[in-house]
Amino acid sequence: MSELRGACIFGQSGGPTSVINASAAGVIQEALKHGCITKVYGAAHGIKGVLTENFYDMSQEDAKELDLLKTTPSSALGSVRYKLKSEEEDDTDYKRLVEVFKKYDIRYFFYNGGNDSMDTCNKVSKYMQKVGYECRVMGVPKTIDNDLWGTDHCPGYGSAAKYVATSTMEIYHDARVYDTGMVTVLEIMGRNAGWLTAATALAAYKGNGPDLIYLPELPFDMDQFLEDTSRIYKANGKVIVAVSEGAKDKDGTYVAEMGANLSKDSFGHAQLGGTASILANIVKNKIAKKVRGIEFSLLQRCAAHVGSLTDINEAYSAGQAAVRYAVEGKTDFMVAFERIPGAEYKCEIKLVNLTDVANTEKKIPREWINKEGNGLTDDFIKYALPLIQGESVLPLEEGLPRFAKLKKVLGTK
Amino acid sequence: MSELRGACIFGQSGGPTSVINASAAGVIQEALKHGCITKVYGAAHGIKGVLTENFYDMSQEDAKELDLLKTTPSSALGSVRYKLKSEEEDDTDYKRLVEVFKKYDIRYFFYNGGNDSMDTCNKVSKYMQKVGYECRVMGVPKTIDNDLWGTDHCPGYGSAAKYVATSTMEIYHDARVYDTGMVTVLEIMGRNAGWLTAATALAAYKGNGPDLIYLPELPFDMDQFLEDTSRIYKANGKVIVAVSEGAKDKDGTYVAEMGANLSKDSFGHAQLGGTASILANIVKNKIAKKVRGIEFSLLQRCAAHVGSLTDINEAYSAGQAAVRYAVEGKTDFMVAFERIPGAEYKCEIKLVNLTDVANTEKKIPREWINKEGNGLTDDFIKYALPLIQGESVLPLEEGLPRFAKLKKVLGTK
Numbered sequence: 001m002s003e004l005r006g007a008c009i010f011g012q013s014g015g016p017t018s019v020i021n022a023s024a025a026g027v028i029q030e031a032l033k034h035g036c037i038t039k040v041y042g043a044a045h046g047i048k049g050v051l052t053e054n055f056y057d058m059s060q061e062d063a064k065e066l067d068l069l070k071t072t073p074s075s076a077l078g079s080v081r082y083k084l085k086s087e088e089e090d091d092t093d094y095k096r097l098v099e100v101f102k103k104y105d106i107r108y109f110f111y112n113g114g115n116d117s118m119d120t121c122n123k124v125s126k127y128m129q130k131v132g133y134e135c136r137v138m139g140v141p142k143t144i145d146n147d148l149w150g151t152d153h154c155p156g157y158g159s160a161a162k163y164v165a166t167s168t169m170e171i172y173h174d175a176r177v178y179d180t181g182m183v184t185v186l187e188i189m190g191r192n193a194g195w196l197t198a199a200t201a202l203a204a205y206k207g208n209g210p211d212l213i214y215l216p217e218l219p220f221d222m223d224q225f226l227e228d229t230s231r232i233y234k235a236n237g238k239v240i241v242a243v244s245e246g247a248k249d250k251d252g253t254y255v256a257e258m259g260a261n262l263s264k265d266s267f268g269h270a271q272l273g274g275t276a277s278i279l280a281n282i283v284k285n286k287i288a289k290k291v292r293g294i295e296f297s298l299l300q301r302c303a304a305h306v307g308s309l310t311d312i313n314e315a316y317s318a319g320q321a322a323v324r325y326a327v328e329g330k331t332d333f334m335v336a337f338e339r340i341p342g343a344e345y346k347c348e349i350k351l352v353n354l355t356d357v358a359n360t361e362k363k364i365p366r367e368w369i370n371k372e373g374n375g376l377t378d379d380f381i382k383y384a385l386p387l388i389q390g391e392s393v394l395p396l397e398e399g400l401p402r403f404a405k406l407k408k409v410l411g412t413k
Numbered sequence: 414m415s416e417l418r419g420a421c422i423f424g425q426s427g428g429p430t431s432v433i434n435a436s437a438a439g440v441i442q443e444a445l446k447h448g449c450i451t452k453v454y455g456a457a458h459g460i461k462g463v464l465t466e467n468f469y470d471m472s473q474e475d476a477k478e479l480d481l482l483k484t485t486p487s488s489a490l491g492s493v494r495y496k497l498k499s500e501e502e503d504d505t506d507y508k509r510l511v512e513v514f515k516k517y518d519i520r521y522f523f524y525n526g527g528n529d530s531m532d533t534c535n536k537v538s539k540y541m542q543k544v545g546y547e548c549r550v551m552g553v554p555k556t557i558d559n560d561l562w563g564t565d566h567c568p569g570y571g572s573a574a575k576y577v578a579t580s581t582m583e584i585y586h587d588a589r590v591y592d593t594g595m596v597t598v599l600e601i602m603g604r605n606a607g608w609l610t611a612a613t614a615l616a617a618y619k620g621n622g623p624d625l626i627y628l629p630e631l632p633f634d635m636d637q638f639l640e641d642t643s644r645i646y647k648a649n650g651k652v653i654v655a656v657s658e659g660a661k662d663k664d665g666t667y668v669a670e671m672g673a674n675l676s677k678d679s680f681g682h683a684q685l686g687g688t689a690s691i692l693a694n695i696v697k698n699k700i701a702k703k704v705r706g707i708e709f710s711l712l713q714r715c716a717a718h719v720g721s722l723t724d725i726n727e728a729y730s731a732g733q734a735a736v737r738y739a740v741e742g743k744t745d746f747m748v749a750f751e752r753i754p755g756a757e758y759k760c761e762i763k764l765v766n767l768t769d770v771a772n773t774e775k776k777i778p779r780e781w782i783n784k785e786g787n788g789l790t791d792d793f794i795k796y797a798l799p800l801i802q803g804e805s806v807l808p809l810e811e812g813l814p815r816f817a818k819l820k821k822v823l824g825t826k
Contacts, residue, residue, distance in 0.1 A: 016586075045591070073583050080592070170487070170814075176487075208816065302587035305719055388812045401579060
């Protein structure tokens, strides 16, 4: 191990979560402790802030506010969806990065995000190696989609899953107060992987969940959906369906795109909208008079008020570990979690190669989905339940959350 | 005061809230304490359960489960939307009620709900008086809409307001993570009164709220809305708009009905949907590329996980007070809250005549809405802030809510 002196820069990228700032706190608070890290910069809007020299000096922030980051949802530094082109295609950004890194003597690069962000992180890492600029690069995982390869699960998922399961249980109660029939369709985030939609199975495990769950891992079969829904409606009068926003049929057409063809209102107008509202309309035309389509929307990824303490702590330690490992000499890795077998839930931190992680999506194994393709097995419950344990305690002022307020003082050389 | 011996029956009616079961717990636990109340029945689906002799013997329930009602959302006994016809029009239901009351010796009738439910309660009360059947009738207020006349506020409102304000603060953070423009439109419940939509002003008071708030108390002016939104969008790049589901123009046309005329997608298809999605589509066509319409939907009325402790306690004491007053000899009233002037929030319970309450809606006073008609004044904040104080502590099992499970043993004579 050789000591590497220099500044570090940290960026957040991709869709926010309710705990991505806990990872930020982990990185920043840990980095501030190490003498070899001469400056701690926080990039405004991820890689874009690095390219434009738009980053903050995190040592200027109050310690109390940095602590509050642990329970502040969304990306406090600002996020970005910016895909670096391959170096062969266009190396402008890469050259600029080296320029900025040299100018500020940046020797540590920490990047917090999902698949695309790990791709960015990987590209930065490989380019710096190639041009011989010594910089330790570490990815910090984050995504409510839980679809990063090489890790048992991703920070952000546990809290989103806890929110989705809790809200589903509450909706379950609300959706059966009348003695009339009703079908409720819940739309949950996840374009290609159904982890978050599957979290509604935790509500079902508690007896207050959906009757049917459709994940994007399997082709969505409209006839089967209508048959399933109709059968349960006839038997119980109440049906709750959870469906992923990414549900698509065997030809790859998203349900969300089917509106124009399948669903007409009584005036013959086409109904367009999200997956839930389209399915709700179809059910209304074919099965039940009373139907509700509910989209959890942004709420599911920013609801810090019902965060999982396990998730927050893990998000924080992922950030912390990224710094520690980098200081120890590690580079070109993403911090990941490995579950230790045993009755009690325990995860250890490990490192996975950025190359292996970048752009690889982890989906729900087929054997965790029931044979009918409309529910989850116990294996999923065993996997997911530990991740939602413990409750975040949100600091409050006058009965409302007190979120971190950063000064955001621009960094200097 | 004369002691009246006999059974009591309690019913829940109208849209559920996250604390209506706290009132149920208040009524039931108090009623079970009084020797003069010989049986405590809980009607399945409100007045419908009374008419059909479908009610439960609440003494059969476990004490622990009755306690859990305090934090269980929605109507545990089942709710109903059933409007009693006037006696002159059709007295069948009234005669049937007397029959059932006599059969089970029901001498106390407690009814928990909003405007329509208080109308039911009032009609039952007046009929029993008219036919000389001695029965003490008390209304227990409940509504997230907060629009009952004669009371400072309604149980159910504080918790819904806390949920709406908290979620709005979280969405505020989520909606500004990218450095690109974005307009977010939040749709909040309240058909004729804007109390709950106004609760987003509490988020604004904390610096994390909407830029614009449109209540159904004033006619919705589409041009003004577009002008307001466009102005803020140009200045800040980010706009959050809160709008009541009941927003309607000066001719009485709901925004939700305007879809077909005003909003076309790029294929010329008409966009139909809720108020938020319609406004979002219009904004997308005229102002900003990135727009999100978010409907809080059922979540806002069943989110027990972020309940106001003040609200829960008041809901409970409203139920309790209804029983105590009835036992003392009072009848034909609704339990209400009167705020005691002073720096510290304090409410006392009072009684208001059912006749005065039935079908009278209380709206937000014009002077609490700003001159421009797109926001609230400090008077509203002073009014609403105390109602969301204190946090409900939801009993959990395995990280998820443990809601009450009632046995629902059918009542016998």
